[in-house]
Amino acid sequence: MSLYPIFSIITVFLALTFVLIHLVAALSAILNGKKSLGTGFIIAGAIVSILALLLVMVNRSLAFYLWLFGSSIICGGAILNGQNNKNFNKSHHLIRFVIDMLITILLYVWLFLFQ
Template identity: 85%
Template sequence: MSLYPIFSIITVFLALAFVLLHLVAALSAILNGKKSLGTGFIIAGAIVSILALLLVMISRTLTIYIWIFGNSMICFGAVMNGKNKKKFNKSHHLIRFVIAMLITILLYVRLFLFQ
């Protein structure tokens, strides 16, 4: 049995979990009455990233560019929220950025090296 299907499932699961976690957190903040521009960026980035994951089977190049754009929006919105709330935790945002980069690298490997 090839490792490609297992690697693909794990990669897409991690990517989807990352996006859905941020989407749920942003929607929860809006439901609690904490509306901000950063929260809007997180929601828009999550929607764009989900669209990228839906395009995995159609186009390789477009998928990776849309994924990077969506993750950039998520990270930018989170940094904006941290700055606006005066609770900017640099290590938290660095960890989020590293996780997003690792998932992006895994997605790139899945899209371009295994096919």
Template identity: 40%
Template sequence: MNLLILLGIFTIFLALAFTLLHLLVSLSELKKGKKTLGNRFLLIGSSLATFSLILYFFLPIVALFIWLIGVSLICYGAYWNGKHKENFHLTHHVFRLGIALILTILLALI
């Protein structure tokens, strides 16, 4: 039982770090004046994903759907930025998508 609680805390911590990192990146880019569609997707997606982690303790099913929408927007916004800045690194996007999938599966199991 203690292992499951520790796994839940660790998963929430990693998910929060993932969303807050992308929130800081999007806010930094918007502050620099780079108001692209990808940066806006990153901002909206990371805000939704962060909100879903707060909501996760009260309504886990609803929070999981909001998490999926938020993470999808984060991944698409980063993909869009990479394509339009001509600074596209496929491994970076695959790695981000893999982390998002692992976090989603862990959130669904807990």
């Protein structure tokens, strides 16, 4: 049995989990009345990233670039939220960035090296 389907499922699961966790957190913040520019960025980035994961079967390079754009917007929005709430925890944002980079590398390997 090839490892490609297993690698594909794990990669898409991690990417979708990353996006959905941030989308749920942003929607929860809006429902609690904490409307800010960072929250809007997180929602916009989550929508773009989900669109990227849906476009994988149509155009791999467009999907990858949309993922880069969407995940960057998510991380930028999270940093804005941390600065606006005066609760900026540098290690938290570095861990988020490292997780995002690992998922991006996994997506790159899945989309371009396993053809």
